[in-house]
Amino acid sequence: MLLEVxxxxxxYGPTRVLHGIDFGLDEGSITTLLGANGAGKxxxxxxxxxxxxxxxxxxxxxxxxxxxxxxxxxxxGVAHVPxxxxxxxxxxxxxxxxxxxxxxxxxxxxxxxxxxxxxxFPRLKERRRQQAGTLSGGEQQMLAVSRAxxxxxxxxxxxxxxxxxxxxxxxELFSILRAINEKxxxxxLLVEQNAAMALELADRAYLIETGxxxxxxxxxxxxxxxxxxxxxxxx
Amino acid sequence: MTAEALLPxxxxxxxxxxxxxxxxxxxxxxxxxxxxVNFAQGEMAMFxxxxxxxxxxxxxxxxxxxxxxxxxxxVLGVIIERIIIRPVENAPVLAVVVVFIGLLVILNSVAGxxxxxxxxxxPSPFPIExxxxxxxxxxxxxxxxxxxxxxxxxxxxxxxxxPLGLAMRAAAQNPESSRLVGIRVGWxxxxxxxxxxxxxxxxxxxxxxxxxxxxxxxGGVLLYAFAAALLGGIDSxxxxxxxxxxxxxxxxxLGAFVIGNELKxxxxxxxxxxxxxxxxxxxxxxxxxxxx
Numbered sequence: 001m002l003l004e005v006x007x008x009x010x011x012y013g014p015t016r017v018l019h020g021i022d023f024g025l026d027e028g029s030i031t032t033l034l035g036a037n038g039a040g041k042x043x044x045x046x047x048x049x050x051x052x053x054x055x056x057x058x059x060x061x062x063x064x065x066x067x068x069x070x071x072x073x074x075x076x077g078v079a080h081v082p083x084x085x086x087x088x089x090x091x092x093x094x095x096x097x098x099x100x101x102x103x104x105x106x107x108x109x110x111x112x113x114x115x116x117x118x119x120x121f122p123r124l125k126e127r128r129r130q131q132a133g134t135l136s137g138g139e140q141q142m143l144a145v146s147r148a149x150x151x152x153x154x155x156x157x158x159x160x161x162x163x164x165x166x167x168x169x170x171x172e173l174f175s176i177l178r179a180i181n182e183k184x185x186x187x188x189l190l191v192e193q194n195a196a197m198a199l200e201l202a203d204r205a206y207l208i209e210t211g212x213x214x215x216x217x218x219x220x221x222x223x224x225x226x227x228x229x230x231x232x233x234x235x
Numbered sequence: 236m237t238a239e240a241l242l243p244x245x246x247x248x249x250x251x252x253x254x255x256x257x258x259x260x261x262x263x264x265x266x267x268x269x270x271x272v273n274f275a276q277g278e279m280a281m282f283x284x285x286x287x288x289x290x291x292x293x294x295x296x297x298x299x300x301x302x303x304x305x306x307x308x309x310v311l312g313v314i315i316e317r318i319i320i321r322p323v324e325n326a327p328v329l330a331v332v333v334v335f336i337g338l339l340v341i342l343n344s345v346a347g348x349x350x351x352x353x354x355x356x357x358p359s360p361f362p363i364e365x366x367x368x369x370x371x372x373x374x375x376x377x378x379x380x381x382x383x384x385x386x387x388x389x390x391x392x393x394x395x396x397x398p399l400g401l402a403m404r405a406a407a408q409n410p411e412s413s414r415l416v417g418i419r420v421g422w423x424x425x426x427x428x429x430x431x432x433x434x435x436x437x438x439x440x441x442x443x444x445x446x447x448x449x450x451x452x453x454g455g456v457l458l459y460a461f462a463a464a465l466l467g468g469i470d471s472x473x474x475x476x477x478x479x480x481x482x483x484x485x486x487x488x489l490g491a492f493v494i495g496n497e498l499k500x501x502x503x504x505x506x507x508x509x510x511x512x513x514x515x516x517x518x519x520x521x522x523x524x525x526x527x
């Protein structure tokens with residue numbers, strides 16, 4: 001397993017958000033984490049990156065990473081597309097992308113990767129010199145995904161990549177994510193409100209409710225689960 | 236007032252303005268990273284200038300002492316950030332301001348204690364005879380402008396074209412996203428302090444031959460630098476440079492022809508108040524809007 005989480009607790013100050021969750025992610029797979037607003041999905045991703053106080057065990061590629069600095073976890077190959085996109089608004093699109101590769105030492109390959117993400121998202125190439133803060137919401141979302149890819153991550157954490165995107169763009173983005181997963185074997189942990197799309201893309205799914213895992217299984221099985229269908233798929 | 240009388244004053248203003256611009260730039264750099272104005276910036280520059288003076292007195296040539304001082308100032312700036320500023324990183328604004336003022340008083344007193352309050356002369360590296368046959372400008376003025384422009388060009392190239400410069404800009408504007416791409420934000424802040432201290436050291440060494448060396452030498456200069464940074468927009472490096480030149484020229488011209496040399500400092504104070512009242516974001520500063 002690429003990622004293994006055991007009894008993970010997390011809290012913001014006195015407010016406890018995660019109450020001991022367990023889950024795992026196979027190398028090369030896409031796993032989705034579903035749940036309502038406030039269930040603890042974003043917190044789970046932030047916990048994996050050392051951005052909140054946690055207790056419990058997080059193993060990434062066999063190494064214990066809980067309690068490590070965010071900067072060090074990134075160096076292990078974990079890229080995070082954060083909630084709210086995390087754009088460097090005053091820097092150009094290309095500078096944003098170069099920052100994604102900040103920790104890499106193979107500078108020659110970075111240039112090639114830049115062209116590669118421009119290949120996935122040609123719009124970003126058109127706007128390479130533009131201030132990133134002036135990009136549209138959809139373009140900034142593509143920029144956030146691209147910036148994460150520039151790390152050449154082993155694991156990509158995606159926090160609501162469909163947020164604020166037009167339905168057509170969501171489909172385009174998800175098909176690109178699938179292509180990246182298949183071609184480059186990047187494992188993904190996807191947090192989504194759009195459960196139908198997420199289950200379509202993912203191999204495995206977990207359902208989180210108020211800080212506890214309540215259901216897990218192959219995405220196809222979870223999709224057929226009655227309670228999931230009523231609560232998250234809406235039919 | 237004739238153009239012939241005005242021109243030398245404008246040029247002298249540009250020379251001191253360049254020095255104000257450097258110090259204003261140092262203020263802006265720390266402001267961008269911490270959103271606070273470092274009141275101790277002037278005293279840090281003064282202290283560095285004393286170090287240069289001690290090195291020169293110990294027998295070092297001017298330029299070796301100059302570059303060694305810039306290096307020492309950089310290291311001291313990093314150490315100040317790590318030891319004094321870092322523990323109050325998340326403290327309320329007023330607490331940090333008090334720390335800055337404490338730093339100012341400490342540096343001032345320690346300089347007085349070690350080097351005494353007696354006014355000392357500080358050498359200029361530039362010759363007495365006119366440079367390049369230019370007669371309307373003293374060689375030190377010309378040299379100071381050259382050094383200032385050199386510093387600005389180096390800084391511009393560093394921030395614009397190097398990965399480290401890019402990482403420092405990123406860390407200043409979006410610390411959380413910076414961590415997520417692996418930038419060690421804490422160290423970037425410390426580097427920013429080091430650079431600001433190094434720039435201040437250059438400004439101190441350029442201004443000391445004009446104002447003479449004593450522990451209070453930077454008081455006035457820092458006020459002009461504040462005025463310059465505010466005029467340009469406190470979060471705009473380019474604005475700080477332009478503001479410095481404008482303040483230098485205004486100060487000199489008004490001092491020579493309108494209000495007299497004794498009241499020169501008033502120019503800075505009026506500018507500070509005027510900018511804050513009329514246009515708080517300065518020439519190029521960003522207007523901050525926050526949801527409440």
